[in-house]
Amino acid sequence: MSEQPPTDDLDTFTWVELGVPDLYAAQRFYAAVFGWEFEAFAEGYVVATSRGRNVCGLYAWPSPVADGVRAYVKVADLEGTLERVVAAGGTVERERSAIGEGQGWWADVRDPAGLLVPIITSNPPTP
Numbered sequence: 661m662s663e664q665p666p667t668d669d670l671d672t673f674t675w676v677e678l679g680v681p682d683l684y685a686a687q688r689f690y691a692a693v694f695g696w697e698f699e700a701f702a703e704g705y706v707v708a709t710s711r712g713r714n715v716c717g718l719y720a721w722p723s724p725v726a727d728g729v730r731a732y733v734k735v736a737d738l739e740g741t742l743e744r745v746v747a748a749g750g751t752v753e754r755e756r757s758a759i760g761e762g763q764g765w766w767a768d769v770r771d772p773a774g775l776l777v778p779i780i781t782s783n784p785p786t787p
């Protein structure tokens with residue numbers, strides 16, 4: 661008997677961001693290539709939509725992010741995940757930070773090889 665697939669999106673990549681040096685030029689490019697539309701979210705940050713769905717965030721960054729993409733893994737317990745990162749030999753580069761407008765929280769970790777893995781949660785810190 662095979663296992664049933666999970667019914668939630670925890671512990672999977674759930675959000676993608678592109679750091680771009682010129683936010684307006686990037687919007688023009690992605691609109692022309694993919695037909696994306698953009699909604700302002702915060703200063704220097706827009707959300708790209710396609711056919712009514714949020715597809716990624718673009719944020720102003722002085723130079724292109726290496727490899728271009730930040731892909732976030734969604735977790736239920738952010739602090740527990742950060743503890744497991746350290747216990748497994750990784751490092752926490754940025755502790756829990758608010759996304760804003762009730763969108764949840766994020767943190768940055770690095771695996772033992774130095775690979776950056778952003779983490780996101782919609783759950784507040786547990787006492």
